[in-house]
Amino acid sequence: MRMSKLLFKTLREVPAEAELPSHQLLLRAGLVTPLAAGLYCFTPLGWRVFRRIENIIREEMDRSGAQEVHLPALSPIELWEQSGRSVTMGQTLFRLADRKERGFALGPTHEEVVSFLASRHIQSYRDLPVTVYQIQTKFRDEPRPRGGLIRLREFTMKDAYSFDAGWEALDTSYQLAFDAYIRIFERAGVPVIPVAADSGAIGGKDSQEFVFLTPNGEDEILLCPGCGYAANAEKAEFRRPDAVAAEAAPLERVSTPGQKTIADLAAFLGIEARQTAKAVFYRADGKPVMAIVRGDLDVNEVKLKNALKATALEVMEEAHVRAAGLVAGSAGPVGLQGVKTVADPSVVEAANLVAGANEADVHLRNVNHGRDWTAELVAEIALARAGDACARCGAVLEARRGMEMGHVFKLGTMYSEAMGVQYLDEQGERKPAVMGCYGIGVDRLIAACIEANNDANGITWPAEVAPYDVHVVALNLDQEAVATALAGLEAELGAVGLSVLVDDRPDSAGIKFKDADLLGIPVRLTVSPRSLEKGGFEIRNRRTGETDVVGAAEVVGRVRGVLGIG
RNA sequence: CGGGGUGUAGCUCAGCCUGGCAGAGCGCUACGUUCGGGACGUAGAGGCCACAGGUUCAAAUCCUGUCACCCCGACCA
Numbered sequence: 015m016r017m018s019k020l021l022f023k024t025l026r027e028v029p030a031e032a033e034l035p036s037h038q039l040l041l042r043a044g045l046v047t048p049l050a051a052g053l054y055c056f057t058p059l060g061w062r063v064f065r066r067i068e069n070i071i072r073e074e075m076d077r078s079g080a081q082e083v084h085l086p087a088l089s090p091i092e093l094w095e096q097s098g099r100s101v102t103m104g105q106t107l108f109r110l111a112d113r114k115e116r117g118f119a120l121g122p123t124h125e126e127v128v129s130f131l132a133s134r135h136i137q138s139y140r141d142l143p144v145t146v147y148q149i150q151t152k153f154r155d156e157p158r159p160r161g162g163l164i165r166l167r168e169f170t171m172k173d174a175y176s177f178d179a180g181w182e183a184l185d186t187s188y189q190l191a192f193d194a195y196i197r198i199f200e201r202a203g204v205p206v207i208p209v210a211a212d213s214g215a216i217g218g219k220d221s222q223e224f225v226f227l228t229p230n231g232e233d234e235i236l237l238c239p240g241c242g243y244a245a246n247a248e249k250a251e252f253r254r255p256d257a258v259a260a261e262a263a264p265l266e267r268v269s270t271p272g273q274k275t276i277a278d279l280a281a282f283l284g285i286e287a288r289q290t291a292k293a294v295f296y297r298a299d300g301k302p303v304m305a306i307v308r309g310d311l312d313v314n315e316v317k318l319k320n321a322l323k324a325t326a327l328e329v330m331e332e333a334h335v336r337a338a339g340l341v342a343g344s345a346g347p348v349g350l351q352g353v354k355t356v357a358d359p360s361v362v363e364a365a366n367l368v369a370g371a372n373e374a375d376v377h378l379r380n381v382n383h384g385r386d387w388t389a390e391l392v393a394e395i396a397l398a399r400a401g402d403a404c405a406r407c408g409a410v411l412e413a414r415r416g417m418e419m420g421h422v423f424k425l426g427t428m429y430s431e432a433m434g435v436q437y438l439d440e441q442g443e444r445k446p447a448v449m450g451c452y453g454i455g456v457d458r459l460i461a462a463c464i465e466a467n468n469d470a471n472g473i474t475w476p477a478e479v480a481p482y483d484v485h486v487v488a489l490n491l492d493q494e495a496v497a498t499a500l501a502g503l504e505a506e507l508g509a510v511g512l513s514v515l516v517d518d519r520p521d522s523a524g525i526k527f528k529d530a531d532l533l534g535i536p537v538r539l540t541v542s543p544r545s546l547e548k549g550g551f552e553i554r555n556r557r558t559g560e561t562d563v564v565g566a567a568e569v570v571g572r573v574r575g576v577l578g579i580g
Numbered sequence: 581c582g583g584g585g586u587g588u589a590g591c592u593c594a595g596c597c598u599g600g601c602a603g604a605g606c607g608c609u610a611c612g613u614u615c616g617g618g619a620c621g622u623a624g625a626g627g628c629c630a631c632a633g634g635u636u637c638a639a640a641u642c643c644u645g646u647c648a649c650c651c652c653g654a655c656c657a
Contacts, residue, residue: 023591023607024618025591025606026592026606026607026618027592027606028591030586030591030593030649030650031649033650051649099657102657103657104655106655125657154656156656157581157654158651158654158655160650329654423657425657451657453657489615489616522615522617522619523616524615524616524617525617525618525619526617527616527617528618529618531617540616544616545616
């Protein structure tokens with residue numbers, strides 16, 4: 015491709031909207047152009063990168079034995095009603111009606127549709143196992159699209175679904191997908207770590223996210239330097255710091271005027287936060303719930319939601335707090351009526367806590383679970399934080415930020431039951447297929463790739479992802495010797511299957527070099543009167559900056575060397 | 581949905597407080613000079629100042645409302 019013909023535009027300045035390095039470079043290098051919040055156009059260069067990422071994914075999925083399919087993005091709303099997700103996806107689901115007013119949805123993911131497909135093709139255990147995948151556009155009406163290609167409203171996902179006869183067989187399919195993912199991220203030049211993730215209230219067993227660790231990530235990850243345990247903060251298990259041990263003392267009222275927060279209360283009474291109980295109010299599927307954790311801990315809403323098996327959990331609004339007869343700042347579980355109580359073990363095990371008396375400006379001292387009150391549900395609902403002890407080895411957990419690049423998930427039979435994906439086993443018994451699902455965000459992977467591969471001058475693409483293999487800068491192309499040498503070079507590189515971008519624009523050398531650095535193609539070859547005088551072409555490694563002059567005879571070999579293809 | 585910020589040329593922004601000709605740099609077009617790390621000169625093109633209403637002799641500027649975009653939070657199988 016000749017740059018004089020290429021539809022592209024680099025920007026010298028960073029558009030005001032971009033904060034993440036990847037977002038800035040995507041825009042500056044002209045790989046994408048924003049259309050609206052969460053919607054981007056890909057330019058020819060950007061699309062080439064997209065296609066190369068797609069191909070890596072396709073190759074590795076195929077290698078793992080998965081079969082590519084294509085499912086419609088548009089699907090009848092009935093399908094979503096059947097699975098229940100018309101309700102649970104809520105506003106995130108893009109809905110529309112056809113001319114006859116029949117309801118449709120734009121798929122945010124494809125469990126329902128793939129289940130439909132599977133139900134038409136799977137009848138016997140002999141048809142299993144099978145894994146299908148597609149690389150498809152997804153639509154999600156996200157409350158807040160952000161970060162360039164990180165969170166979009168229309169995006170491309172590689173989504174795969176496995177169907178097995180039984181959980182044990184699923185383990186094998188899951189492992190195959192897991193291994194494919196490791197290879198994909200490796201080839202795409204994005205370092206990831208697998209971390210334990212929440213699998214939601216719908217059941218399911220294991221769930222792991224592949225996380226790219228970066229300070230710009232939106233997920234909080236907890237890592238154990240001792241045993242290597244890694245988990246999403248929502249999922250992370252930890253050892254609660256010890257409670258203050260004591261014999262149960264008599265309950266007593268204490269006046270605490272104006273003491274609303276745990277920090278205030280502890281300071282006022284001259285005690286530690288861990289000697290108090292923290293009560294937080296929620297509405298779980300519309301019903302009032304009080305979550306109680308020790309004062310030094312915070313509520314993990316995902317764990318709470320799972321413990322309650324709730325589909326919707328929200329912090330209780332002021333009006334509902336009053337309606338439930340709760341006193342913000344002085345609420346506690348003792349004597350509480352009409353509100354479901356969920357307690358973390360940290361509260362159950364602790365003696366003599368200070369808790370709200372459900373009366374303004376009054377707290378109770380020496381509250382003991384089992385004597386003064388009993389929780390309706392005891393479950394681990396506290397949030398792990400950096401500094402907590404690892405549940406497995408006791409070492410101190412560290413917090414890191416990360417971007418979720420992929421997710422593998424043992425789904426189970428939820429969708430196969432709802433959508434009727436059944437098979438007959440050896441005994442002739444009808445059973446729901448056990449499903450797994452496996453997703454990778456393609457657009458997001460491009461952003462992460464840039465986030466992981468850039469320097470002060472621009473992008474430094476991994477060889478397999480770069481829009482072209484070689485960037486040829488031609489200077490003084492009006493001189494016949496240069497034009498002839500360029501033609502020969504292009505022919506030679508093309509003959510061995512290397513893709514070449516030629517900067518044949520009549521601009522100054524400085525502009526061309528700057529653009530070459532920004533675009534980040536791994537090898538730059540310069541053809542100019544000066545290079546020819548020195549005996550050939552100047553070759554430069556974008557990553558290392560290493561520069562040398564090579565003759566026409568060695569040029570292909572040297573280029574391949576930089577690209578790492580022999 | 582809550583909090584904060586921004587909307588003026590393709591991009592980055594000034595002008596707004598204190599109402600009175602629509603601005604700069606970069607980019608773009610033409611010509612000339614230059615020619616290996618974002619060159620220089622000359623001449624140009626390019627604007628519904630986000631939108632709507634109001635105040636005023638007069639609104640980019642003041643007032644009200646709406647919309648869009650960005651950031652933090654909530655949310656995100």
